[in-house]
Structure formats: C-alpha cells, structure tokens
Amino acid sequence: MHRNRKHLYLWAGAAILGLAWAGIVGAVSNPQLPASPTLYRMTISALFPPPSFPQDNPLTEEGVALGKKLFFDKGLSSDGTVSCATCHRGNDAFADSLHAITPGVAGEVGRRNAMPLFNLAWRRGFFWDGRTTVIREQVFHPITDPKEMNQPVDGLMNRIAKDPGYKKAFAAAFGTKPITSATLGLALEQFLLVQISQDSKFDRARRGETTFTQQEERGLELFFTEYDPGRGIRGADCFHCHGNTLFTTERFANNGLDAGDGKDLGRFEVTGREYEKWCFKIPSLRNVELTPPYMHDGRFRTLEEVIEHYDHGVKESRTLDPNLAKHQGAINLSPEDKQALIAFLKTLTDEAFVKRAKEQESQAQKP
Amino acid sequence: MWFMVLAPWLLANIASAGEVALPVRHSFGLQQLRFHEPLVLTTGSLVELSRLEYLISNVRLVRADGSSVTLVDQYFHLNPLEEKSSLNLEKVPDGTWHELVFDVGVSKETNHLDPARWPANHALNPLECNLHWSWQGGYVFMAIEGSVPPDKGVRQTFLYHVGTDSNLANICVGLPADTPLAQTEIIFHVDRIWNGPSKLSPLEGGGLTHSAAGDTLAPRIVRNVQRSFEARKRAP
Numbered sequence: 001m002h003r004n005r006k007h008l009y010l011w012a013g014a015a016i017l018g019l020a021w022a023g024i025v026g027a028v029s030n031p032q033l034p035a036s037p038t039l040y041r042m043t044i045s046a047l048f049p050p051p052s053f054p055q056d057n058p059l060t061e062e063g064v065a066l067g068k069k070l071f072f073d074k075g076l077s078s079d080g081t082v083s084c085a086t087c088h089r090g091n092d093a094f095a096d097s098l099h100a101i102t103p104g105v106a107g108e109v110g111r112r113n114a115m116p117l118f119n120l121a122w123r124r125g126f127f128w129d130g131r132t133t134v135i136r137e138q139v140f141h142p143i144t145d146p147k148e149m150n151q152p153v154d155g156l157m158n159r160i161a162k163d164p165g166y167k168k169a170f171a172a173a174f175g176t177k178p179i180t181s182a183t184l185g186l187a188l189e190q191f192l193l194v195q196i197s198q199d200s201k202f203d204r205a206r207r208g209e210t211t212f213t214q215q216e217e218r219g220l221e222l223f224f225t226e227y228d229p230g231r232g233i234r235g236a237d238c239f240h241c242h243g244n245t246l247f248t249t250e251r252f253a254n255n256g257l258d259a260g261d262g263k264d265l266g267r268f269e270v271t272g273r274e275y276e277k278w279c280f281k282i283p284s285l286r287n288v289e290l291t292p293p294y295m296h297d298g299r300f301r302t303l304e305e306v307i308e309h310y311d312h313g314v315k316e317s318r319t320l321d322p323n324l325a326k327h328q329g330a331i332n333l334s335p336e337d338k339q340a341l342i343a344f345l346k347t348l349t350d351e352a353f354v355k356r357a358k359e360q361e362s363q364a365q366k367p
Numbered sequence: 368m369w370f371m372v373l374a375p376w377l378l379a380n381i382a383s384a385g386e387v388a389l390p391v392r393h394s395f396g397l398q399q400l401r402f403h404e405p406l407v408l409t410t411g412s413l414v415e416l417s418r419l420e421y422l423i424s425n426v427r428l429v430r431a432d433g434s435s436v437t438l439v440d441q442y443f444h445l446n447p448l449e450e451k452s453s454l455n456l457e458k459v460p461d462g463t464w465h466e467l468v469f470d471v472g473v474s475k476e477t478n479h480l481d482p483a484r485w486p487a488n489h490a491l492n493p494l495e496c497n498l499h500w501s502w503q504g505g506y507v508f509m510a511i512e513g514s515v516p517p518d519k520g521v522r523q524t525f526l527y528h529v530g531t532d533s534n535l536a537n538i539c540v541g542l543p544a545d546t547p548l549a550q551t552e553i554i555f556h557v558d559r560i561w562n563g564p565s566k567l568s569p570l571e572g573g574g575l576t577h578s579a580a581g582d583t584l585a586p587r588i589v590r591n592v593q594r595s596f597e598a599r600k601r602a603p
Contacts, residue, residue, distance in 0.1 A: 049494060052487035122487075122494060230573040231582070243500075244493040245483065251497060275403040275417065322417060322512045322524040326575065
C-alpha cells in the first residue's frame, strides 16, 4: 500500500474550541450545555479528510449518551415497537441486512432500503435522495413518517418530558434548558456523529500494519483502474464514484438499475431537475460486506449480484452516469476478477466498529 | 457627527479590503453554456454537457511594467452546473492591473500533497471538488463529461479527465483597460475545447482520456483550453 504513516489526532482539541465558541456565543443566546460538560474524546484517522462537525453542537459524553438512549428507544414510535435501531442494527454497521425495506409500525413498508450509519460528519446529504443536509433535522423524518415510526413530534416530546430517566439525561446533556425537539435532535446528532468507521483491513494496510493477499491486491487494482479497452486498460472503474478514503464522492448518480422507467425518481423528487431522474446517493462502500441487500430498493442480496450488475447488467437511459454509459453494456470481467473485486470489498469491513456498535446496542437494552 | 456618517462606509470597506470576487462566465459560442441540452459546435456537431468542473490556482496579477503579485495558497473549484463560478480573490493589493495569469490545475508540489490535509470546504478537499484521482495520485485538473445526442438510438458519451503534472494549463489574459478588477469578468469559451488550435471531434480518441502516459488527447485539450479564456469589463 501507499503509506506507512500512522498519525491520529484528537478531536478533543477541536471540541474544546467548539465549547469555547459555544461559551462565548451561547452565553448570550443559546447555551444548551450543563455547567460541567465532559468533552467527548475520539481519534480520527489522518487518512480521512478533516471532518465537518457542527460548531453549535459540541460533542459531550452526556450528549452522546442521551443520543444513544434515544436511538435505541422503541418508545419513540407510535406503538412502541420500532426504534432507530430497528432499521439500523449494530450488527449490520447500522444498516438492516434482514430486509430490503424494513417494516415500520404495524408492518407498514416504505420504499427504500435503510442506509448504514457511520462517518456522517463527512456526509453531504442524508437519505438516498439527499433531502436533508443536517442530522438534527434528518432524525425527525423517520420518527414522523407514518410508514416508519409514525410519531408526531408533540406527542413524543410530551412522553419524553414526563419520563424521569430522560429528564435526568437531558439535564446532564443540556443543563437547565427545557426538553424540546431541538435538544432531542442535537442529542441524536451527537450520537450519530461519533459513529466513525476507520479501522478496516484496508486502513490497516494503508498504515503498513498488515498486507493484502494477492487476490485482494488484484481487486484493489481493478477497483481503482479505468475501463478503456481502446487503450488496453480493463479495470472495473469503481473509483469514479467510490474512489476516495471514504469510498464515496457523496454525490448522486444513476447507476443503470432501470432503463429510464424506474418508478422511484430519486434525487429528482427533491430538486425537480430532469437530469437527476433516477439518481441516488452514492453510498460509501466501507462495511459493504455487512450491509446487504444493496441499492436504494435493496434489490440485490449479495455482492456477487452487485458485481454482475456492473459487469453486464447496466441499463441505458438518458440520465445514466457517463462513467457507466461509456462501458456500452458490459465490461466482461473474468470470474477470477469478479472474486478478486469481492475480496477487496471485504477488506473494507471494520470489525472493531461493528463490535462497538453491538456493545452500544446491548448497553442500551439493559434496563 | 461626520464620523457617524462615515463609520458604516469605512467599516464596510475595511472589511472587504483586498477581496475581489471575479465572476467566471461560461459561454458556448454566442450563447450561455447550458447543461443537458444540445449545443452546436462550429463544425455542426452536437454535444450535450453533463459535467464541467475544474481547478484554478496560482493566480497572478501583472502590472503594465511587468511587475506582478501572486496570490499564494488560493485555490478555486469551479462547477458552473452548481453555480460555482467565481474566483473569490483575497489579499489583492490596490493597483492597476494589465494581465491576469493563472493555472487550470495545481502545481506539481500541491498535486502530490496528502489530500486529507485540506479542510472540509477547501477547494482541494476531495469531497468538495470530487476531482481527486486516488488511483494514480494527484488531481483531475479539468473534468468534462457529456454525450453526443443519439444517432440511431445509441448515445455515445465522452469523458475527458485532464490531469497529471505535464497537463497543467497556464492561462494569460489581458485585462480591459481603465477597468477596476472588481468590475471585470472572466469568460471561459467552453466551445473552444473542441475548436481551438487543435480541432477535435467530441468522440476523438473514443471520446475518452484519463491523461495516462502516452495519451495524446489530453495535451491537445490543454492547448485548446489555454486559448479559451478572456477578460472583459462586466456589463452594467
């Protein structure tokens, strides 16, 4: 791999700056902090670009703990059967490997696959269509969606405000400020922002702590190489959309699932731009092994099916991404190369992250 | 009393001292550039652009006597589709300027720095510009993507990803006389990508270049891009 450098920096320093800022600005308008908050400490890989943490929501142990309590609480749904973690399971890198579309309250089914939740500080839009860009706002979409948690905000806040456990947790996180939907959103935002996946075999290899097998190396080569047979170059061209350290460009693309006849219009439903019809968020491929089924509608159960799609199943339509359109239908990878690509994709699995996610889940389920 | 009247004016001007927003207008022939719509080249060929993104750096302002000021560490990501079409220059000294010189792309040194060093909204942050080429290091200096409208039902795409150190395009444009920089605009004649010193068809070289070693299309595009910019006095 390219670099042996191992350099992690503490986010705490930036968090301190954030707190100082909050102290100055918030003293006048909106403190939202207890008297003695505990800074949330975490390390971020130097291989990642600097994250964009919201300056008006400094990360604290108390805020993250409250966010965790909320995330795993089925009481956030109208009938007490669905929590955020129902669709975003710790075991699946906070995706749902059990369903193409996760049922919500009373078995109601929406239309899109639950996206995994990690590295959200780098995310530039949430949901498959990017309809929100701020986590504290995003969290209310599933809570209030009739086909997910179906919980009106007023009813939710009435319930939370009466709960002694929540009263204590909100006081610890936000001091004397009243319990509101705004502080609830901030707490969930804090919990989600600290879910960082950065220690896969790929990362360890880049730090020089392990090496790839020959098959994984071949997969990496295919992943990061163009498909340009006219010049004798026959890569798999994955990097155009998934090429940086986060394995997503954070943009939207039509990846040829349908021939211009898909009922779900994707990003177009948000922007109204014709050229964004059937375009969906390009997801990160980190932990992709753990997050089946794949695509916005969960149509592919396995990585093999996904590779087959990109190999020879891409359908032409007027908004198809040019990087796929140039393949003109097929790239015809050999069976060995397909397996090599999958072997490389599995190096993006972060076992430590999943272990942590499962621990959080079991801690939250304790009475 | 006079101070109270002048104070708002003084504060506004002190705050913006040295900052000049230089808009870049993207034209196509005599028209404004449009994406996802057929555009006619002088050869009669039709193209539809879906992406035009590029990096500008190493901006230098030259006086009539040849002396100049380089705006160090100022990088710009331009993406007219998303209305990112301005060079927001900082630390511009007062003066009368004769020429504007800049690079489309970044210097060799910058090109090979660790991309993880750039803050979230910096032009060179890979998530901000989407122009970093992790597979061979360095940046795509200019990405031009689109298609030729269907002939017999088959859409043919072109993708020009111009990068690598040797394809840095140095641009020099004369500035309009008697016009403050703040009243100037840059015009990028996008059609000249195909219609410059090198005459190119949209599907030249299979419509693909990734600027790999030995590729001849990328240097020809660079030569055309070098003749594609001009500066004019902004319309009132």
